[in-house]
Amino acid sequence: MKKVIMGNHALSYGAMLGRTQVIAAYPITPQTQVVELLSEMCADKTLDAKFIKVESEHSAMAACLGASLAGARTFTATSSQGLALMHELLHWASGGRMPVVMGNINRAMAPGWNIWADQNDSLSQRDTGWMQFYCSNNQEVLDTVIQAFKISEKLLIPSMVILDAFSLSHTYEIVDIPEQEKVDEYLPPFNPQLKITPDEPHAFGGLTGPEHYFELRYKLQKEMEKAPALIEETGKEYEKMFGRYLGLVDEYRCDDADIILITSGTVGSTARVAVEELRQEGIRVGNLRIKVFRPFPFEIVRNIVKGAEKIAVVDRNISYGHHGIFYEEVKSALYGHNNSVPIFGFIAGLGGRDITPSTFKEITNLALKKKRPEEEIIWIGVKR
Amino acid sequence: MKKVIMGNHALSYGAMLGRTQVIAAYPITPQTQVVELLSEMCADKTLDAKFIKVESEHSAMAACLGASLAGARTFTATSSQGLALMHELLHWASGGRMPVVMGNINRAMAPGWNIWADQNDSLSQRDTGWMQFYCSNNQEVLDTVIQAFKISEKLLIPSMVILDAFSLSHTYEIVDIPEQEKVDEYLPPFNPQLKITPDEPHAFGGLTGPEHYFELRYKLQKEMEKAPALIEETGKEYEKMFGRYLGLVDEYRCDDADIILITSGTVGSTARVAVEELRQEGIRVGNLRIKVFRPFPFEIVRNIVKGAEKIAVVDRNISYGHHGIFYEEVKSALYGHNNSVPIFGFIAGLGGRDITPSTFKEITNLALKKKRPEEEIIWIGVKR
Amino acid sequence: MRKKKRAQKIVFKSEKDVPLMAMSTGTMLHNKTGAWRNIKPVIDLDNCIQCGICWKFCPDVCIFVEDELPVIDYDYCKGCGICAEECPTKCIAMVEEEK
Amino acid sequence: MRKKKRAQKIVFKSEKDVPLMAMSTGTMLHNKTGAWRNIKPVIDLDNCIQCGICWKFCPDVCIFVEDELPVIDYDYCKGCGICAEECPTKCIAMVEEEK
Amino acid sequence: MIEIRFHGRGGQGTVVASKIMADTISKEGNYVQACPEFGVERRGAPVFAFIRIDNKPIYDKSRIYNPDHVVVADPTLIEAIDVTEGLKEGGYIIVNSEKKPEELKFPEKFKVATINATEIAIKHNLGTLASPIVNTAMVGAVVKILKLAKIESVLEAVREGVPVKPKDNAAAAKEAYEKS
Amino acid sequence: MIEIRFHGRGGQGTVVASKIMADTISKEGNYVQACPEFGVERRGAPVFAFIRIDNKPIYDKSRIYNPDHVVVADPTLIEAIDVTEGLKEGGYIIVNSEKKPEELKFPEKFKVATINATEIAIKHNLGTLASPIVNTAMVGAVVKILKLAKIESVLEAVREGVPVKPKDNAAAAKEAYEKS
C-alpha cells in the first residue's frame, strides 16, 4: 500500500512491521513523531509491544538492552543530544551483543542549540560497535529498518538507521508499505541462542580479565566483518520479495566517471540531480552514495572508484582537529589500493546549512580545477 | 623536587601546580587516587579550590562547564565508563569553548567489566572536539597537565590528558615536581575574554540557526588547527624553564629506519626497548610515538616517516567495523603524501592484554616478511 | 515609563564578525511579534480604573504605562487576550485585525 | 546436607571456545578462598547447642551441617570470625593458621 | 517539476495543508514531496511549507528558493512578510482573501488569484470565527487553479488525511475547488 | 636492570612496601619503577607487586614475567601459590619466616633467605598479632640482602613515606636490615 508519510513515520512503520516487542524511547526534536506514532500504535493495539516511557535517552537504551537480553525484539529512536547521552550504552549494546535497532535523526550537536541536519551526532558514535545505515529517502528508511532487524539479529550486533533532520524526518514522500505477512516471511521472530532466563542461570557481562576480553572483542569484529556480504544477501532477498534492492552503496553513473562524488544521506540524493545537470554540461561525474558506513564497505568502495581520476568527498560533519569523517575514512580505505587518484575533502552544510545541486557544481568545479587538494579541508559555503 | 609517585598522583600534582580553581569529579577505577589526593589537597588547603563532589561523571563535566564559563580554571579526571557517560558534555565543552582540562585513564569499555588498559574509551571521543594528549610516563603526565591548561586557555578548547590504566595510573616512577613559582611564571591565571557575569549579560549557547552555526564550527576547527604550532611553541618554552620538551610526537631512531613503528601511550615506551633490541639484531627500526592525537599532527608525522620503507601501526584499540584507529588515521594522513610505503595495521593488547618488547619483535618481523599488508587487520596475541 | 532598548538586527557578513561562541549580543526586541497577532486588544480608557492588572498579566511585556494609563505596544502584542480576560472592568475588547 | 556443585576451572584454548559474550558457564566454587584466611575458626562441638547461628551468619556459605552439627569447609572459609563472634556458647575459637 | 510554497500561521494547519496536497497528487500517480519549514513553529507566527511535484522520482532534498507558485492562507501575512520572495515570473500567488486579485496590488509579473477560504471554512464549521481552519479549502482552490488533480483525488485525500470533521472538510475543499 | 616481585596479602601493605622500596632506590640516584598487581585487591587474598631498578631510564612498561628475585611477605603464601613462578635461576627468594632458609625446601637453583619480619613488626608495635604490618621490615631486609641501598636511604624513605608510626617503622626496617 502506498502512503504519503514523513520519514519519522517511516521509522515507526518499519518498527511496527518488524513486530517490535519492546520500545523504550524519549522525545527529542526532530524525532518526536516516531515515538508519538508508536505510542498510538501501542495504545490502539496495532502493535503488540510494551512501550516503556522512560525519563531520558540513557534509560531508553538501558531498557532496550535489558529487553533484548531477555530475548525480545527492541526498537528505539533518538537524535543528537539524545544519542550522545546514550553513548556509554551504545558500547554496551555491541559489547553485550544485543541486537537493538535504533532510528537516529541526524541533527547538529549543541551548543548553540541547533535542531537541523548535521551528521556529527551519529558519526561521533562510529567507534561504538554499531552498524550504521544512512538513508536518503523515506522508502529506504522503512525498508532499512526491517532489514536491520534481520541483520542485527543474525550477527547479534545492533544497528542504527539514520536519516537527516527535516529534509527526511519531516518530509512527506510516497512510501510503499509492505504487507505484514510478507514482512513476517522475510523476517522471522527473534530467537537468540543466548538469553537471560532463570531456566539457565548465566551471569552476563561480569568482570572479564585481560586473559579473555581480547578474544571476546576479536569475535565481535570478526562477526561485524561478515556484515557486508550479509547485507548484500539480505538486500537481494528483499528485492526478490519487495522489488527494492538495499545493499551497501548507491552508485549512480560512476562507471565512466572522471570524477566521483562520495556522499551520504539526503545529500547523496540531491547530488544525483547535480550529476545529471553536470553531465548535460559535458562533465563526466558520478555519485557514490555510501549507505552503510559501519562496517565500512571497503571492497565495494575500492572497486567503484577504480576508474576515477578524481574523487570529491562531501562531508556534512567534521572531526575537529582532523577532517571530514567520510573523507578521512575514504582516504584510509583507498590507501595502498588506489594511491594515485587525488581525493578532495569538502565540508558543507553543518548545522543545517542547505546543500543544493549548485553546491555540488561548485564542488565539482573546484575539484576539476586543481590537480590535487591544496588544503586539508575545503570549506563550502562559509561566509568569509 | 623529585618524588616517587603514581601516574594518578602526577595528574593531581599537575592540577595543583596549575592552581585549578574548581574540580568536579567522580571516582572510578583506575582513576580514584586522582580524586582522593585532590580531596586531601583541598581539605588541607594545599590547593585553594572548590571540589564539587558530584553524583556522576555526567554531572562532573556539567559542573566544570559552568565553572569554566564563569571564568575559573577547572579540572576533572575519569576513565572508560565515566568518560563515555560524559560524551554529550564533551561536545558541549568544545562547542562552548570551555577550556576544561581532564585526566583520563585509558581503560577498556564494558561489557564484560574490565578495568585494564585499552584506548577505546578516549578514542571513542575523538570526534568531540577535545585535544588529546597521550602520555608514556608519569613525568610526562604532570608536565602535560600544566601545558594543557596553557594551550586550552589560549585556544578556548578543552584538553584530555591520557594515561594507561595501571601501567601508568598505578605505577610509581620518579617525577620531578616543578616549583610553584616557576609554574606560575609559565602559566598565567585564566582570564578569558568572554565569561558569564551579570555585569555583561550575554546568553551563551542559545538556539543557533543554520545561518550561523556553520561559521561558529568553522572557527572552532580553525582554532584547533593552530594547536600543533602552539604545542611546539609552549613545549619549547617549557623546556627552557623546566628542561623537558613536550611537543607533538616522540621520535626515536626514525631518521635512518627502514621500518617505523607508530605507537602511543605506554606501549610507545615499551616499543623503545624493542627498538634497541632489534637494532642490536641489525634491524633498522624506529619508533614514532604519537603524543598528540587531536589535533592530528599531520605535518610532523608525514615528515618523520618520509624515508621509511614500511610502517607498522600498533593499536590498542579498534573501531569495530573498521580498523585500529591510529592505523586508520595514519593511512588517511599519508594518503596523497607518501603513497608508496606499505602500512601495516596491528591490533594488540585490548582489555589489558600485556604488550611486551617481544610483541614488537613479532610485529616487526611480520611486517618485514610481507611485501604489503594482506589483511585489513593483523591481530597480535589472540588465542587461536 | 518604558525605557527604550535597542532593537537592531545584527548581520554577520563574515565568519570574522561572528563571536567565538554562540553568545547573544542583541535583544529580541528586533522581533516584532505583533505580526503573530490574529486578534487585537483595544482599551477603552474611559472605563479604565488604572488597576494595573492588564500590565501585570501580559506575558509579552507589551502593556506599558503612559500618563498613568495602560498603552498597548502593538509592535509586540501577540493578541493572547489575557489582558481583556483579566481586566476587572472589561474595558479591553478583542477586535478583528484589519486585513 | 550440602549439595555438591561442580568446581572445575574453565580453560579456553582458542577464541573459538569463548562464548559470544562474557557469559558465565562455571561457578566460583573453583576459587578456594580458604587461601585468604589468616586466622582459623575451630568449633568445639561439645559445647555446641545446634542453634544454627554460625551457619546463618557465615558470609561465605561455608558452614554446613552434617549429622546435625555445624562443619566448617576450610576450602572456602576466609576466617572472618563472625561465626566465633556470634556463637552464643562461644564454642568457636579463632586459632592461628599453621605456617 | 512544479515547486510551490505555502504560507500560513503556526497553528493554522499549514503543514497539514501541504500534506493533503501531497496526498492528492500521489493519488494520480505523480511523485511528490512535501516538507514544512525547518524550524520552531509557534501559534500565530508566520510559517511556511514546500511542495515539489513531478512525474518522475524527486531526488532534490534541498529547500525551495524559487517556487513556481506561492499560496497564502492568511491574508494578514501579506503585510507581515514578503510572500513573493524568490517567486518565479509568471507564477501564481493564490491568496485566501475576500478581495479581488487586482486589489492586492502585487507586481504585474505574477499571476494572482484569490479565494475566500475563510468564508468557506466558517460556512462548513471549520474552526472558529477568530481562527478558521482554512487549509482544506485552500487545497481545493490551489489544485484547481494550478490544474494539479481532479476533484475526486482531492476529496479522497481530505477524507483519508484529515483527522477531524472529514466530511465538512471535504465539502469545503469541494466548494473552493468549484469556486476557483 | 633488576626485576623483583613482591608477594603479600591484600590489606598487608604490599603496594606500600614496593613504593617504599622505590623511594629507597630513588634516594641513591637510580631509576626505579614500582607497580602493583593490576587488579582487584581483597583483604587476605594473595596479591603481588613489581619493581624494576636500573641505572638508566626504564622504558619497559610491561609486566615482569621473569623476576630476578622474589619477596614473600607472608609465609602462608608458599602453600597457597607458586611464588617461584618465572623466577630466574640463581635468584633470591626472600621470605618472612621464623624458619631457616633450608627448611623452606625450595629448589636448589634458587637462593633463599629468611627474615622473621613478623617478630620484628610485633616488637615495634606494627599491626596486631593476628595481622602484623611487616612491610617496612621486609624492605629493610630486601635492600640489605640484594645490596640495593644504604640503610640511611631506607630510613629516609620510611620516614617520609609511611603515614603512621614512622619512627617504629624505621626502627623495624633498621632491625631487619641489620639482621639480614
Added chain:
Amino acid sequence: MKKEKKMAFSLPEEELMNSGHLACQGCGAALAMRYVLKALGQKVVLCIPACCWSIIDGQFPYSSLDVPIFHCAFETAAVSASGVKAGLEMVGDTETTVVAWAGDGGTFDIGLQALSAVAERNDNILYVCYDNEAYMNTGIQRSSATPYGAWTTTTPVKHFKERPKKDIDAIMAAHRIPYIATASIGYPEDLFRKAKKAKEIEGTRFLHIYAPCPTGWKSRPEDTIKLARMVVQNATFPIYEIEWGEKYTLNIKLKEKKSISDYLKIQGRFRHLTKKEIASMQEEVDRKWERLLSLVNSSREKDQIPS
C-alpha cells in the same frame, strides 16, 4: 487623556524580560520568568536547560533577557548552576544569585538526579521549576509531572496517563534543604515574595511554579491566568512553603475548596475523561489536600531547623 489617579503597581515596574520573545500567545512560562526576574534583579545568572525557555529566549545572536544565561544541557540545570556558582566564587563574585531555570521535564525526569545531588550537598543555588505538566518544547509529550488522566502525544486518549503526578515537592522535602515553595503565575505577588525570600537564603532553594501552557493543554490563551488561579482554588496545586524539609506553611488558604470539574472542562487535554475518572481524580485531590493540611498542622514551630 489624563487621569488624576496613579496607576496601581503590585510589582516593581522594572522589566528584565523584553518583548519580542518567542513564547506562544498566552504562555504561562513567560510570565513566570517575568515575575521571578522582577524579584531577583539583575545580579543573577540563569542556567536554562533544554525546555520551552531555550526557545522563548530567542535565537543567536539575540536574547530576550537582560540577565546572563547559560543555555546548558537538558539534564544538567542544577549542577550547571552549582558549577557556575563555584566558578563565580573562585573569581571573586560571591553575590550573584545563580539560578537553575528548568521545565518540569528537566526537573522531574531527566534532570532529577543532578538536582537531587545538588540538594544533598546543599549547594548554594536557587532552582526554579516552571511546571507546564509535559514536554512542551518537543510538542507535548508526557513527563512525570503530567497529571493523571491527561492526554499528551505519548499518552494518547486510548491510553492516557495512568499514574499520578510525581510529588516533586515531597521528594525535595526529603532532601531537607532550607527552602521549598510552590507558587502559581495566577498569584504573582505571592510568587514575587517567594522569589525574593529565596534569594536571601543560603543553600539549595527550590521554587516550583505552576505555569499553564495553552498550546499543550489545548486551552484558550486568554484562560492562562484563570487556570493558574483555579488550580490553586481547587487544591490541585496548593500553595505552600517548606523549611528544612519539615516546617510546612500554607500560603493560600481556601475558604471554599472548589471542585476540579470546571478546571478540567476548559482544557482539551482532559476532554476524554469520563465522569467516573473525574470523580476518582477529585478523590485523589481531596486526599492529598488533607495530607498537606495535616503536615501543615503538625509542623512544629521552629525558626530554623539545623540540618
Added chain:
Amino acid sequence: MKKEKKMAFSLPEEELMNSGHLACQGCGAALAMRYVLKALGQKVVLCIPACCWSIIDGQFPYSSLDVPIFHCAFETAAVSASGVKAGLEMVGDTETTVVAWAGDGGTFDIGLQALSAVAERNDNILYVCYDNEAYMNTGIQRSSATPYGAWTTTTPVKHFKERPKKDIDAIMAAHRIPYIATASIGYPEDLFRKAKKAKEIEGTRFLHIYAPCPTGWKSRPEDTIKLARMVVQNATFPIYEIEWGEKYTLNIKLKEKKSISDYLKIQGRFRHLTKKEIASMQEEVDRKWERLLSLVNSSREKDQIPS
C-alpha cells in the same frame, strides 16, 4: 559425634549463593544476597550495576550465584530491570521476579534518576539496595548515603562528610509505590520475610538493606553482625515498612533506645569525631526517630491505598 537434637534453622537451607565468591572477609553485602535469594528462590533475574557485587560475583567465565545476572551499567539498575521484565513478558515469561540489586552509590546517586522514573511508572520490579554507606568497590569514596561525620577517601578527616545521609526511603515514599521496607543483615529473619513479601507484590518494590563493610568502615570483620544490630538498636537505621507511601509500620520496636557512641567507637571511619560532633549526631538520630514514630502513629489504617 552425633547429637540427638536437630540443628535449628531459622531460614531455608537451600543456598543459591556459592562459596568461592570474592567478597572481603566479613562482608555484609554477601550476606544480604544470601538472605534475599533464599527468600526469592530460583525464578529470578538479577540486574547488578557496578558495585562491590559486580566483583563479589566472580570473574568471567564464573559466577557465584545460581540465578541469572545481567551485569549492567552503573547508573541503570532500575531501568535495566524494567527492560528485562518487559522483555520476559513479551517472550511469555510472566512469573520471574526481576530484581535490581545495587549498592548505595548506584541507588542514592548515579542510579537515582532511573530508579525514580521506574517508581513513577510503577514498573513491576523489585529494587534492592544494599547500603554500605560509601562507594566501596572503588575504594571507599563518599556517597550521599554516607552518614554525617564519616571519613572516606574523598571526605578526609579534615573535611569529613558534613551533610546528613540522604533519606532515600522518604524519597521513595514520595513516589507512592506499593512497598518500601528497610532491613538489616543483623536481622535475617525480618529481612527474609520482607523479601518474600515483596516478591508477591505487583509494581515497584524497594528494599533497603543495611550491610556493614569492614573494609570501608575500618571495623573488624567479626563485628559485621554486631554493627548491623547496633545500628537498629540505637535507631540510626530503624526497621520499618511503608505501603503506598503512606502507611508506616515499625517492625523492630525498641524497648530501650541505645546511644550511638558504642556503635561509632568500633568503626575507624568515625574515630576522628569530637564529643560535640557525636552529641549533635545523637540529637539528629533522636529527631529522626521521633519523626518516624509520629509517621507510624499517624498512619491511617488502610489495607491498600489505591494509587
